[in-house]
Amino acid sequence: MTTPPCQQPHQLIEKVVTHVLINSFHSLSVIVTVHLYFGPTPPPTPGHLLYSTRLKAIANHAGKIIRDVLKKGELGIVQKENARDLQTEADRAAQRCIISSLSQCFPKITIIGEEGDEESKQISGKVYDPTPESTIQVTCPPHLASLGEEEIVVWVDPLDGTAEYTQGLLDHVTVLIGIASGGKAVGGVIHQPYYNYQNPGSELGRTIWGVVGGTVGGMPIVAPPEGKLIVTTTRSHSSSTVTDAVDAVCPDEVLRVGGAGHKVMLLLEGKAHLYVFASPGCKKWDTCAPEAILQAAGGILTDIKGSPIPYQASVPFRNSTGVLASAPGQNHAFYSAKIPQHVKDNLKA
Numbered sequence: 598m599t600t601p602p603c604q605q606p607h608q609l610i611e612k613v614v615t616h617v618l619i620n621s622f623h624s625l626s627v628i629v630t631v632h633l634y635f636g637p638t639p640p641p642t643p644g645h646l647l648y649s650t651r652l653k654a655i656a657n658h659a660g661k662i663i664r665d666v667l668k669k670g671e672l673g674i675v676q677k678e679n680a681r682d683l684q685t686e687a688d689r690a691a692q693r694c695i696i697s698s699l700s701q702c703f704p705k706i707t708i709i710g711e712e713g714d715e716e717s718k719q720i721s722g723k724v725y726d727p728t729p730e731s732t733i734q735v736t737c738p739p740h741l742a743s744l745g746e747e748e749i750v751v752w753v754d755p756l757d758g759t760a761e762y763t764q765g766l767l768d769h770v771t772v773l774i775g776i777a778s779g780g781k782a783v784g785g786v787i788h789q790p791y792y793n794y795q796n797p798g799s800e801l802g803r804t805i806w807g808v809v810g811g812t813v814g815g816m817p818i819v820a821p822p823e824g825k826l827i828v829t830t831t832r833s834h835s836s837s838t839v840t841d842a843v844d845a846v847c848p849d850e851v852l853r854v855g856g857a858g859h860k861v862m863l864l865l866e867g868k869a870h871l872y873v874f875a876s877p878g879c880k881k882w883d884t885c886a887p888e889a890i891l892q893a894a895g896g897i898l899t900d901i902k903g904s905p906i907p908y909q910a911s912v913p914f915r916n917s918t919g920v921l922a923s924a925p926g927q928n929h930a931f932y933s934a935k936i937p938q939h940v941k942d943n944l945k946a
């Protein structure tokens with residue numbers, strides 16, 4: 598039997614140094630500094646998953662797989678529930694990589710991936726070795742840093758924005774790895790594999806990570822412009838209730854783009870104020886990572902009624918009551934109250 602890659606000796610490993618301090622909001626936080634060195638690998642601690650460079654490395658590798666499949670040109674498109682619900686070889690291969698790599702390092706966590714059990718079970722010999730690549734510094738609240746493996750549920754969307762991927766709208770594509778505990782989204786990584794693909798010479802791809810009650814990293818958080826309201830919503834899964842909800846908040850501008858991860862990134866980088874999706878189309882893997890990162894940055898993601906979305910392993914996958922997300926500093930409750938009652942009634946739990 599071979600030793601899992603992340604438990605092999607003589608490889609770069611992470612030593613975690615924890616300092617407890619009172620942060621600028623006068624609440625108790627933990628600064629976790631991840632140092633890299635050669636030596637025998639101790640088993641990673643479960644809460645470690647939240648701030649580990651492993652998550653970022655695995656998401657980046659899934660992004661490389663997505664680019665490689667497209668370069669090869671054999672997308673292997675399969676229709677799932679309907680003509681607007683597709684799966685490609687990139688979705689399948691990226692999920693195999695993420696789930697096999699994560700479960701090798703953290704065998705007791707619950708991992709739920711969009712593309713189902715069959716993809717997850719095919720743990721081939723080619724497990725990606727998520728050896729950390731760089732030093733990062735994040736803050737993580739003590740109750741999350743000390744989580745046990747059994748307390749963690751990881752929601753994986755190996756390729757968010759599949760419709761746009763097949764249509765060549767490549768910067769709409771993201772890889773989403775969301776971490777939940779106690780039914781709440783507590784941390785996550787969004788990797789955008791084609792960021793900068795239209796700017797030759799610039800670094801291709803970017804990765805954003807965040808821990809609720811801790812920090813966000815990977816991109817500057819920018820406030821959206823004052824004095825106007827920019828709403829982002831679906832471009833490929835619209836309906837009359839989707840349109841009614843968008844119209845009800847009276848936007849000055851509407852950005853119709855693909856992907857839940859991509860739309861939350863627009864909120865984080867100040868390109869939109871609100872993400873409105875009055876549809877049961879999104880699932881828990883679409884919203885877990887984006888919700889955690891947005892919340893870590895000071896924004897809010899709920900269902901269309903303003904109620905929290907639950908993330909226990911036992912909940913239905915579908916976000917049947919829609920999605921409403923607001924950039925940091927926006928009045929989430931105000932916009933939720935503007936969604937018409939017939940739209941809310943149409944989205945039953």
Ligand SMILES: Nc1ncnc2c1ncn2[C@@H]1O[C@H](COP(=O)(O)O)[C@@H](O)[C@H]1OP(=O)(O)O
Pocket residue numbers: 681682683711754756757758759760830831832833834835854855856857874876877878879880883
């Ligand atoms: N009707 C639907 N059927 C399947 N997936 C959906 C549907 N609506 C939304 N999604 C998922 O939510 C994401 C965000 O929706 P949209 O892009 O329409 O705003 C989509 O990229 C898709 O994720 P995925 O691409 O991972 O299948």
Ligand SMILES: [Mg+2]
Pocket residue numbers: 682683684711759
């Ligand atoms: Mg899909």
Ligand SMILES: [Mg+2]
Pocket residue numbers: 754756757758857882883
């Ligand atoms: Mg998705």
Ligand SMILES: [Mg+2]
Pocket residue numbers: 688711754755756757758759
């Ligand atoms: Mg997907």
